[in-house]
Amino acid sequence: MLFFTQCFGAVLDLIHLRFQHYKAKRVFSAAGQLVCVVNPTHSLKYAPTRCAAAQASAEQGILPPCHHHEAVHDPQLVPCTCPLFSCPWEGHLEVVVSHLRQTHRINILQGAEIVFLATDMHLPAPTDWIIMHSCLGHQFLLVLRKQEKYEGHPQFFATMMLIGTPTQANNFTYRLELNRNQRRLKWEATPRSVLECVDSVISDGDCLVLNTSLAQLFSDNGSLAIGIAITTSKVHSSEAEM
């Protein structure tokens, strides 16, 4: 009996994997772009009290403090920038990428344009979907977060951070694009530096924000495909174009 149950479980897993692959392939064939299937991680960092405190301070216009541990004594050292875990690690900016890959198992993708396919959008908040993106000689961290800023009303927040300094970040523009059901939503902005803390970017709402209803319109079988492109910015003259 146990054998049959295990066999049935294995078959279900295979079907699920095949389905994920099919979904990814479909977007991939349509776009000719690299697709990365990103599974969710239920964030371990956010105790409800921490979220509430961050929300309250954001509403009062005060940024929540952004340190994962007491203080960084050596100005050359930065704390772990992984938004998922309270991690005691600290190190030089140059080794943040290898720390994120090795310790937090965050995937890294190459290419100027990729498709980020976040699965299981229905999972309860707080949940994060994270990858690193290597492009134009730099590494970027893409964070999609499901969070309840207003109790009972989860929203999705997507942003891109440069694993580098704020001055370096100013040289780039990132674009996130959703495209489905005869609707298209594009967000373009200068990436923030990971030194600035992803939590405060999301509390400020200075990112792509989706209500649950809109996320459902853009998702396909519980997965949300986000097209990502990074370019070097041209002296920010784009404002005059509109």
Place this chain on the structure above:
Amino acid sequence: MLFFTQCFGAVLDLIHLRFQHYKAKRVFSAAGQLVCVVNPTHSLKYAPTRCAAAQASAEQGILPPCHHHEAVHDPQLVPCTCPLFSCPWEGHLEVVVSHLRQTHRINILQGAEIVFLATDMHLPAPTDWIIMHSCLGHQFLLVLRKQEKYEGHPQFFATMMLIGTPTQANNFTYRLELNRNQRRLKWEATPRSVLECVDSVISDGDCLVLNTSLAQLFSDNGSLAIGIAITTSKVHSSEAEM
């Protein structure tokens, strides 16, 4: 004394008008597009109970009923589509535009691409900014609404409706674009028909949605410039492009 107070009031009004004109002209010169300054109207239609009922039904997945009066007996007649007022008028679809212009004093603009400059974004919800847009042989209604879907957290909702049937609406694509402070947000969709009711489009969140913080980032001195473009849609093949 009264004379001096009146003079002072008149001078203040002049300064305000001059300032609005200057703001519009600045966007206009930058873009070479027609700018329409749209003043807000505090919506008289929404009693708090009506809003709460609409919200509750939207959350349960039921669309709120969308009739401004009891019933339309003649199928050829449509009720007044003005989202601002509970208006007892009903008439043929062809005369909706003249009713909106004459009775509700809604401006109409010509041109494929225009800039909608909504003033006084700080006014409390519920507030609407409305214009009509004449383009490609049809008239469209642009509605920007500030509404509290979640109590104490006003959001901005922008959508475009065709003053025509749903079948006619399917032939078009509208684009709303915000562009300021090195950020750009674009929403593209098929317009809904005014027969479908703007209230339910907004309750569903199937439109451009802005949190207050994002609206502030995109606005300039309390005014929000939204670039509008309408095109005929090409068999909706755009989904494959991403």
